[in-house]
Amino acid sequence: MEYQEPLFFQLMQYASRSDHPDVIDMVSGNPDWGSPDGIGEGLHEYADFGGERFQYPPSEGLRDLREEVAERRNVPVEQVIITNGGGMANTLGMGRALERGSGDEVVMTDPVYPYYPGKTTMLGGEQRFVPVGADGSLDPDDVRDVASEDTACIVVNTPNNPTGKVYSEETLGELVAIAEEYDAILVSDEVYDHFDFTGEFTSALEFDSEHRIVTNSFSKTFAITGFRVGYAVVPDPHVDAVRARNMLTNVATTRPGQYAVLHALQTTDPAYYEANREELRERVDTFTDALDAADAEYTRPEGAFYVMAKFPDFPGTLENVYDLVDEAGVAGMPGNGFGDSADEWVRFALVTPRVEEAADRLADYFA
CATH class of the missing domain: 3.90.1150.10 (Aspartate Aminotransferase, domain 1)
Structure with a gap:
């Protein structure tokens, strides 16, 4: 594409x-x-701060929000980077995969959320596509057939846009294994995790690996697509590089938005x-x-x-x-x-x- x-x-x-x-x-x-009410309440509370609170936040995000995310996702806070929405988190993950010199191909599904192939081209990568089943299911063996020594990145989205498929724990585990086998990075976009109807959603964070980056956003969860607050969970070997790329391309994301999201996370039933x-x-x-x-x-x-x-x-x-x-x-x-x-x-x-x-x-x- x-x-x-x-x-x-x-x-x-x-x-x-x-x-x-x-x-x-x-x-x-x-x-x-x-x-949720916590979003508006957080913004109103923040509006009264002034001074330092209206200046640049830390590039990796407000510490309190990072700690909240880290606790909820059961990861070290150092691995959490708050981003300008889920889109920026995906760009950072894919960019990290492509800059390591381990290949220039990005494997993704067909059909696919169209921003992934667009980002691939923008970042200088080559698009490779894997077909999915009629029900949207992804067979890891098909991914393995396409993967090669030129594979730098595998991008998946679960629950999936546009098919609505929720990938199984077995599928996610196999995708992590394929990324490890080919020295690639699996970027797992999980922005719709709160909209799982099966009760069986599995995050790629369930698999401890240096070859997976998980991205997410509060845009859909809290109905705040205009706030641009997302995050990436990045394994230790890649954290410094991803933080640097985030600072160079984005500096930081909105401070009031981060504060409001934190308040909503802490107060929403x-x-x-x-x-x-x-x-x-x-x-x-x-x-x-x-x-x-x-x-x-x-x-x-x-x-x-x-x-x-x-x-x-x-x-x-x-x-x-x-x-x-x-x-x-x-x-x-x-x-x-x-x-x-x-x-x-x-x-x-x-x-x-x-x-x-x-x-x-x-x-x-x-x-």
Whole structure:
């Protein structure tokens, strides 16, 4: 996939200019259920500090937040680097993998979150793709078949965007082993870990290895995509290099945002997370019922909040998705934006209270 402006922005811009009077946005992953009270409370409290508290934070992040993350993830605080969102954490992890001189290839799935191939090209790497099963499952043997002495990095995302697959403990363990075998680094993007519907999510942190970097973000968890607060857990041999790259490219991320996230972590009841998962389970049921009425094939997510749908005689091209915007008033993502294997599909983000209305519109359009 070529490095280019992601189609997300093109679709949102097109939808905003559409002649349709009321377009339902199912393109971007901006949660609509609102942040926990701790976010606003933390910001209000921070606003009164002034002085030193408004200056640069430590490049690796506020110590208190790093300690909170380290305790929750059962890792040394020295391995936690707070980043400018999960996107920066992934860039740091992939950059570290590619700069070590152990290869220039980045192995990733097809379909794939399109920022990974874009980052690969931007960082000077070569893209290699591994197909996944019809249910989104990833066979480690397929990864091993593609991996070679030129493999610098393996990038995975669990729960997965766009397929919704939650990778098993066995799969994650095998991926770590493959990274070790080829002196590569597994970058495991776990930004949707709080949106696991199976109860069986496994983090790559379960495997103690110098060949895995785990990335995450509070953007989806706390519905604060505009805050840009994420983190990477980096094994000791790579910490200094990743910290230096973070400082050189980003300096640091928002101090007020870090403080608010820390306050929310310390005050948010587990019921907040479960209520959001339950809301998403209901939306999946509602949306897929309507897709049945539209005679569509679809993926039923095990995690995250995306559904891939394939409609009869309706390839997932940008032009067809534009037609959905103009004629049905529903904006989704063209499948071919996620790779060759998804070119017959359209991806929908279930982060709108109007899921049922959107589903009815699609059912009417394809009736």
